[in-house]
Amino acid sequence: MFAAEANAFDTVILDPGHGAHDRGAAIGYVYEKHLALDTARRVEQLLKQQGLKVIMSRSRDVFIPLQERSALGNSRRGAIFVSIHYNYNRGGSGAGAETYYHFSSSYMLAAYIQAYLVQRTDMTNRGVKSAGFHVIRATSKNPAVLVECGFVSNSTERARMMTGEYRKRIAEGIAQGIIAYRKSK
Template sequence: MKFLVYFLIAALGFSNLPSGALDMDIQYPIEKQIVELQDTINMIASENTNEEEKILDAEKVFIEIDTDSPYWEKVIIYGKHEIDINVKNGKQGLVMEFPKNFIVNGERSFKDEVNGTTILDLEVTNIDNHQYLFLQHKADMPVRIYKDSLEPNIIHIAIAKTLNPYPFKVILDPGHGGFDSGASHFGVHEKDIVLDIALRMEHKLKDLGIDAIYSRRTDKFVELHDRANMSNKINPDAFISIHINAAPIESPRGIATFLYTPNGFQKKEREELARAIQDSLIEEFPDWKDWGILREGFYVIKYTKNPSVLVEFGFLSNPEDRAMLVKVDVRERAAKAIAKGIDIFLKNNNDG
């Protein structure tokens, strides 16, 4: 709003104020002058929410700093429209180029918020037709820049607070891939849905201090024993296989999480991991049938040595479930819920 108010002062001073208003210093102390002037401006500004102001609002880009996470400090840049900014990695930080002169700090200056341990400075510079935001951060800190696919008007810039911001790591294992579509119904393939959900989890986990490693990030076939071997080699804190169920008849639907505990191996950990994920999914989707925790000797949870589970998120063979699974926001919410379950499990198991 600041920018607008200043703009209005300029416009106002000469047209709307009664003549002689600029001579007030003779009658009032300075403070009083300012208050009076401010009142007038606020009044005019609130009456003035017309088309002109809307256009300005639509072009503005706001910047916020979030220092709450123990792992990352974040600069969040958002506008009304999808933002395309050009980011360059300089020696002491990032340089972001905006196409227009439209950075607004919101109600207060973002420079006041630079109080974390990693972000050292934020500065806006105007050069010709462009505006540059310079973000200086501590040297060598890992940086992630990403957009949320549901909110492409928001850009997240995360700068690690420590050299290793990942006290935990998990393997995400989207089922099937390549020639192996998994379940296929009416042109909807299990392999595509599970890959989409898994990829949506990456930054949600990383924000929580959990590194996400993938058995596949693209539509390619990976052998089951390669998935299990990968996990046994990397030794993650958890292994999460993501699938969509299917049945020979249409009626079965709902969500289940599978585990395998041969001779009670990791019984407690695997049950807790499965419980946390299943509960989180049912909390997010309370209307879906809750199959609870089931036991099965699926290859990837049978031959992995770390706490491992396999999620069957809905039935592709059921018309209602299928109608849900094709929706972007459902997959986004599933990603969020599974990530939350993983986080709960990891943090409960590492309290002391």
């Protein structure tokens, strides 16, 4: 399947996962939808400080269908798409960060974000992985990745991600990865 080559970009489309009735991963009152939105807002500020344009798929606690998210991802040239999520597994043993891509033209973006995210947070490196999640499969006109910023289901990681200082470091890692990827172009 054809996917656009990864060219120079000046716009970053940030996609905080879930929203409204779709909480995503949830333990007690810690909801993935809130963590993802807060993290994306922090990334937004950091990228704007670097002179990049940022478009958010949501900046409030609202439900956005997956098709709308990928339509936004394809909606303009000279953009990249970054979906932000937090992870979950049964039993709570899962730990660390991982970044997903679908098209090979998105691999380098995933690799840069994963490297900087792990470096900035010291999270376990679960690596860069290929998957068919809707938002990275249907966003075919721009590089598109999905970042899992640690496990809500892991009590140690959950305690960290509940602090603004830690979410700030996650956001810095993602933003630094995007900036480094852009410089590599």
